[in-house]
Amino acid sequence: MFQKDDLVVYGRTGVCRVADIAEPDFCRNRPGERDKLYYVLSPLYQDGTIYAPVDNCKVPIRPILTAEEADDLVDGIPASRAQAYYGGSTQNLRDHYQTLLQTSDCRDLLELVISIYCKKTHVEETKRKFGAVDEHFMKQAEQLLGGELAAALDVPVGEMLDRIVEKLRTRKSTPAQELA
Incomplete structure (x- = not known):
């Protein structure tokens, strides 16, 4: 599991900083989504915020190269x-x-x-x-x-x-x- 402030590569978005690991507000009212953790990702080279489930299997996420x-x-x-x-x-x-x-x-x-x-x-x-x-x-x-x-x-x-x-x-x- 990644930690807050880690730099990761998220699919074809590219490099993102893990801004937080949390249960977003949108999960609280969905059955089956309660208590589900998400990486809150901030892309380094574009605007926006990405919420990626910690247990995500669909989009590859990995640490950046050393x-x-x-x-x-x-x-x-x-x-x-x-x-x-x-x-x-x-x-x-x-x-x-x-x-x-x-x-x-x-x-x-x-x-x-x-x-x-x-x-x-x-x-x-x-x-x-x-x-x-x-x-x-x-x-x-x-x-x-x-x-x-x-x-x-x-x-x-x-x-x-x-x-x-x-x-x-x-x-x-x-x-x-x-x-x-």
Whole structure:
């Protein structure tokens, strides 16, 4: 069980602070909900409050990475073997990206960011247009990954995203990676 003030990743919302653990007012008048504890979550990078049942099984909730894990993940970007994914059809591409996003695992998110970055670089080099599906999922993955890494390392998100892009630029790719 998480404690008050812990930083957690809540599904695709991203990093949240556990503001409280309590029985919210809306539970008091519902049969079967009385005495049910909820995490009261405050997202770090968006407005609002989330009430998540402590015994929730539907939406993944986990602690954020440690600073050491975050540094290791970022430092490993240049050696990553992630490749651009083309998927054959827009729906296959969307499904592939959606699967990686749903895990809310930083390694999957990093793989997604690297994959789409490779694709974007290749598309720009060949003077073609970068796809809307790729752009949409890249923004989502960058927000989730950048937010968690920034929280773990206690730096602004923009600075973290700049660091990721810098590492991506130093990454060595092979022709097979660019054309996958």
